[in-house]
Amino acid sequence: MSHYLREQAVRAIREGNAVFVVGAGVSLLASGSAPAASWLGLIQSGVERCADLDPSLKKWRLDSLKILKAKDASSKVGVAQEVKDHLEKAPGDQYADWLAETVGALPIANRGILDALSVPRTPILTTNYDDLLERASGKNTVTWDRLAEMQHEIRMPGSSIIHLHGFWRRKESVIFGYRDYSNILKDQASQAILRALLSFKTLIFVGFGQGLSDPNFSGLTGWLTSTLSDTGVAPITLVRDEEYKKEATKYRQIGINAVPYGPEYGDLESFLYGMKTESQGPLAQESGVTFSWEYLSPTLKRFHRRIQQEFSPDFILSISGPGDYAPAYCLAHVNEEVPVLPAVTFPRVMKDGGRRDSFRAVAVRDGWIHCQSTKWDIFLPNLVRDFPDGAHALIFDEEATGENAQLILADVLTGFGYDVKKAALVIAPECETYVDFYDQVVAGKFAFPW
Structure with missing residues (x-):
């Protein structure tokens, strides 16, 4: 290209x-590939309607359908003209009715x-x-x-x-x-x-x-x-x-x-x-941006399709909490079995760090990997080490807003010999240089339905 x-x-x-x-x-x-959505499918529909309205057109119908299977475009235009002529000659407003019931009724x-x-x-x-x-x-x-x-x-x-x-x-x-x-x-x-x-x-x-x-x-x-x-x-x-x-x-x-x-x-x-996406600057609204399920459902399906085409991850590393929604909901729309490994996160500054400390003890005992970003204590499941060299690892979070968690995780996975890419549904403008896949750039506040 x-x-x-x-x-x-x-x-x-x-x-x-x-x-x-x-x-x-x-x-x-x-x-969804409705037959009447294509020019050829519409002509075929017209041929069938004409033959239904006028039984004397039986031979014309067979000849016309043969022409529509040929490669000559000009002959097909000729059949289209005949369809229009027959429908307009029929009693009633058959041409208008046929248009309404075909192209006018596409879902x-x-x-x-x-x-x-x-x-x-x-x-x-x-x-x-x-x-x-x-x-x-x-x-x-x-x-x-x-x-x-x-x-x-x-x-x-x-x-x-x-x-x-x-x-x-x-x-x-x-x-x-x-x-x-x-x-x-x-x-x-x-x-x-x-x-x-x-x-x-x-x-x-x-x-x-x-x-x-x-x-x-x-x-x-x-x-x-x-x-x-x-x-x-x-x-x-x-x-x-x-x-x-x-x-x-x-x-x-x-x-x-x-x-x-x-x-x-x-x-x-x-x-x-x-x-x-590339043609538009960052979305910046004083009142913020709210992403609805109606918007996110096709977006996540499309987003994952693009990632799959360009990178095809062998496994996805998600961020625990709300960040898990993005890859999980994304994969629910496709028939692909890509393992999702959640990285467990806790704020580095907590009023009560007892729950984090208890989890750290369990994680260290089981060989989990501990790393820290600017804001988070991050624990990676131990099996993240066990993929083959060169495996495609995708770090997928709902957002990337300037905090360096994705960069820290990318360094860890790269150290294991993996080919690493980073994805987020929404990113801040300053993250465009290091996030490989994103859907929207938002300068300001935003909210997801979860």
């Missing part, structure tokens, strides 16, 4: 110079990917017809044929999602068949806005899993080479590792930089959250 291109994208987001262009892959991830099964795209000062443009982004963010909907509203959102982003290919509630705005694609390309006002936007903003394409074969993607990028050749602002598309290996050269030929986000589609969420 090009670290420069990734940093370029992060910098554009931080400076308010980025635009997310969202494809069907995001809706698939958010909806939110994974909110995390939608939240990852919610970044201040960053407009969201989408080729999707659904309202998943609106439902997750509370934003309004703007379609490509509402020029003034598009202009307002681009100038002052944050209130709306711009639907480049229409929205299911406004069937006349939906770009589905080849005649629709032709019409939108002829709409000079919307095209002029997009070209102006592309000339000074960094576009980040997200969720175009079919890449160069996706007609929604190619419809947006076919003119990039000629339009943007002299601007110096090249769009970025986020792709799986496999697609990057196969298609990176072709992307460059049309003026787009491809950046791989990981081997699996599910890795996209973690990649986006990583960029989002």
Whole structure:
């Protein structure tokens, strides 16, 4: 992966110079792979609906389903046009009903990917017809044929999602068949806005899993080479590792930089959250920050996934008390058996140190390791010595706020020959230099539900 291109994208987001262009892959991830979330799945649904409404279309149905299995994207667009024509000819408002019952009824099964795209000062443009982004963010909907509203959102982003290919509630705005694609390309006002936007903003394409074969993607990028050749602002598309290996050269030929986000589609969420976190400064609120279970549940799942991809710990050393919640709750969301060893801690300054002294006697008797940080007496279970040389050891606490406990523990584990990384859900700004994995930087007070 090009670290420069990734940093370029992060910098554009931080400076308010980025635009997310969202494809069907995001809706698939958010909806739990609902068939109608993909463009191809939606066409297949339309074919079945047409044949159900009109039994004389039995042969057409079989022929259409064969075409949808082929590689030719233009033929698939042709089938989409036929679906629209048949539904509009049927008695009643069948086209609108079908849109409402498919893309209009997608569930939110994974909110995390939608939240990852919610970044201040960053407009969201989408080729999707659904309202998943609106439902997750509370934003309004703007379609490509509402020029003034598009202009307002681009100038002052944050209130709306711009639907480049229409929205299911406004069937006349939906770009589905080849005649629709032709019409939108002829709409000079919307095209002029997009070209102006592309000339000074960094576009980040997200969720175009079919890449160069996706007609929604190619419809947006076919003119990039000629339009943007002299601007110096090249769009970025986020792709799986496999697609990057196969298609990176072709992307460059049309003026787009491809950046791989990981081997699996599910890795996209973690990649986006990583960029989002790096693009934002520390959270600093006078009244403090309160993290809810609703926020923490997907966060911990995503957080552990990123750690597993980049480090894959052989064991986790947690800090006793509230600090145990983070790794325990994190691992409850995944099907992985990673041993968690709690380090028992007591404040170094205690009004009544009897309980600490009693535990120290037991710990010393059983060969536990005793060390001290600025604020804590720390006892490590004796089996922490017994992992193989080079084992991946992850120190995982709920917070790192400037106290040196993680650094002390890292020195101990490194002394045993382990490869050591440090993780915390929330860190203070001064801890960014030594904590390897974190979710939020908070300058000030914060609270967890536990």
